[in-house]
Amino acid sequence: MNQVEKIIDEKIQGKALITQDKKENTKKLFIESYGCQMNMNDSEIVASILDKEGYNTTQILEEADLVLVNTCSIREKAETTVRNRLKKYNAVKKVNKNMKVGVLGCMAERLKEKFLEEEKIVDLVVGPDAYKDLPNLLEEVSEGRDAVNVILSKEETYGDIAPVRLNSNGVSAFVSITRGCDNMCTFCVVPFTRGRERSRDPKSILEEIQQMVDKNFKEITLLGQNVDSFLWYGGGLKKDFKKASEMAQATAVDFAQLLDMCATQFPKTRFRFSTSNPQDMSLDVIHQIAKHKNICKYVHLPVQSGSNSILKAMNRQHTREEYKTLIDNILEIVPEMAFSQDMIVGFCGETEQDHQDTLELMEYVKYDYGFMFAYSERPGTLAGKKMEDDVPNEVKKRRLQEVIDLQRKHGLYRTQQHLGKIEEVLIEGTSKKNPNEWKGRNTQNIVVVFPKEHYKLGDFVNVKINDCTSGTLKGVAVEYSDNN
Numbered sequence: 499m500n501q502v503e504k505i506i507d508e509k510i511q512g513k514a515l516i517t518q519d520k521k522e523n524t525k526k527l528f529i530e531s532y533g534c535q536m537n538m539n540d541s542e543i544v545a546s547i548l549d550k551e552g553y554n555t556t557q558i559l560e561e562a563d564l565v566l567v568n569t570c571s572i573r574e575k576a577e578t579t580v581r582n583r584l585k586k587y588n589a590v591k592k593v594n595k596n597m598k599v600g601v602l603g604c605m606a607e608r609l610k611e612k613f614l615e616e617e618k619i620v621d622l623v624v625g626p627d628a629y630k631d632l633p634n635l636l637e638e639v640s641e642g643r644d645a646v647n648v649i650l651s652k653e654e655t656y657g658d659i660a661p662v663r664l665n666s667n668g669v670s671a672f673v674s675i676t677r678g679c680d681n682m683c684t685f686c687v688v689p690f691t692r693g694r695e696r697s698r699d700p701k702s703i704l705e706e707i708q709q710m711v712d713k714n715f716k717e718i719t720l721l722g723q724n725v726d727s728f729l730w731y732g733g734g735l736k737k738d739f740k741k742a743s744e745m746a747q748a749t750a751v752d753f754a755q756l757l758d759m760c761a762t763q764f765p766k767t768r769f770r771f772s773t774s775n776p777q778d779m780s781l782d783v784i785h786q787i788a789k790h791k792n793i794c795k796y797v798h799l800p801v802q803s804g805s806n807s808i809l810k811a812m813n814r815q816h817t818r819e820e821y822k823t824l825i826d827n828i829l830e831i832v833p834e835m836a837f838s839q840d841m842i843v844g845f846c847g848e849t850e851q852d853h854q855d856t857l858e859l860m861e862y863v864k865y866d867y868g869f870m871f872a873y874s875e876r877p878g879t880l881a882g883k884k885m886e887d888d889v890p891n892e893v894k895k896r897r898l899q900e901v902i903d904l905q906r907k908h909g910l911y912r913t914q915q916h917l918g919k920i921e922e923v924l925i926e927g928t929s930k931k932n933p934n935e936w937k938g939r940n941t942q943n944i945v946v947v948f949p950k951e952h953y954k955l956g957d958f959v960n961v962k963i964n965d966c967t968s969g970t971l972k973g974v975a976v977e978y979s980d981n982n
Contacts, residue, residue, distance in 0.1 A: 532570045535672055537604075540629065567583055567587075567602065598621045604691035625691075668714070669927075679694075684880040685842060695727060753783055776820070779797070779828075795834050797837055803845060909969055916971050924958055932947070958982050
């Protein structure tokens, strides 16, 4: 459940991705994604690779020549959903004999034998670093052989592939800057499914952002399992940096420098990033946020637990005291900074006192919002192999409810701080509840809704906030902001 991997937006799970059709493409690709934003971004890369192989996307499963499901190993629910989808694909396959089915992503890496040999439910299995091999793998499949490539790479960052933007609101885009993770949190399967950490060449990142800006995207989120530890020194794994030449080390680009480059080169583009890791979060990054108006005043800073003994059991490289100090230091540099959390309750060995420590930490920070889960053991993780999942389910449920209730209270406290203020909002779409209202987000990443009037999608608008719930601000547009 590490970082960006776990920020799972339920609204976009399992949506078939749609790209612009090309007349010359004759084959149809049906691709669904489950899991985190990194997975959604990977599906865009896959669509881009297959576009060159003659595939247009379709939302009609029955007419597809190739069906791909991009999977997630983080939560049991995602795995169960994917298994059910595979059953559905196979029912269609009985009618459409030529249809091929493939599994991509994190589950592919973990369950390759099961899918191909034991259950015989798919034709190809492709891990997160092997998408460029898809054309060869499809050739294997067309000749009647199963095809597998789940080799994790030290180099692959897909820096040379411009993702096809799918199901986008046309305003916000995601750009992956790192792949893999070096933090061996005991509850997390990511280092095993996505490999060790490596960063993309800043030049390719800036080129991709330029393409997005040229297409009129107004907001870019820089993505990685752990963006703070971005480090480009000419290629290779983060852990091998100390073996690099003196010149490579001296000219390396870290995350704070990358942020500075992005914000400086694209002053009219708003930047966000996700996900941060407390032990890697450098105050240099916070100084860049303070320096640039176009870097949002919001940090997703997963803590996972407020108890030192649980943090140690999770192999988190920080204590509760260090985390609190980090929060204090950030607020000293950027007083209006908003924070969100990831929290796992009921981890192996968690006592009532550990749980109280978590609630106390939440009281200390008063997060704007959070992503909260009861611990569920994932096969292949260190905790799964070596620790007993010993907190009873009803205890997990109660603790989770207490964490959610407290978060709701803090969410309302935080949104109330915005009442009466005028804040810049980027219009991202129509409000779900009212077709006559726009919705967008302010710099703190809080959703703001207001009457449409003459404003349009993609405008930066100053909005006076006059009402709120625990998760949404309501207001009235005053004028265009000076960022248009």
